[in-house]
Amino acid sequence: MKYSISFVPILLLIIGCAPQNNRIAPKVDQTLPASAIEKNTAKETISKKIPPRPKKTIQLKKVEDDNFSPEYMYPEDREKRTESIASAQQETPTPPEAPGPIITKEECIDIIGQEKFDKYTALLGSEEASLKRCEIIKKVQQ
Secondary structure, eight states: OHHHHHHHHHHHHHHHHSOOOOOOOOOOOTTSOHHHHHHHHHHHHOOOOOOOOOSSOOOOOOOOSTTOOHHHHSOOOHHHHHHHHHHHHHOOOOOOOOOOOSSOHHHHHHHHOHHHHHHHHHHHSSHHHHHHHHHHHHHHHO
16 A cells, blocks of 8 residues: 555656647548658648749839928927017016924924924934924814
């Protein structure tokens, strides 16, 4: 019993690893002479046909790069363009001023305490950064 348990997997391994011959030999008609059999096998090997040559000869056209025109490629109404340029020059936008801290130092200390305020100032490098942190905390609490 012990030998049969180990023998079956080894047998399956040997059968699975053995080379398998999947080629099927073509059936040869024994009634035909040998020369006819050779002709049939020769016909089977040459099965691809080459497509016929095209009747029309094609000539490639020369590409000209000097005919590029931005007016043609990117058409715009000239009047609208000049008006938009003029209006853009008249309206020079001023950069928005950076808002100062909305919350004061005393309010921040009331919210988080003096120890945490000093800790945030040391971690973040300035009082402004710790005031921003207090603003975030205040918004989260609301």
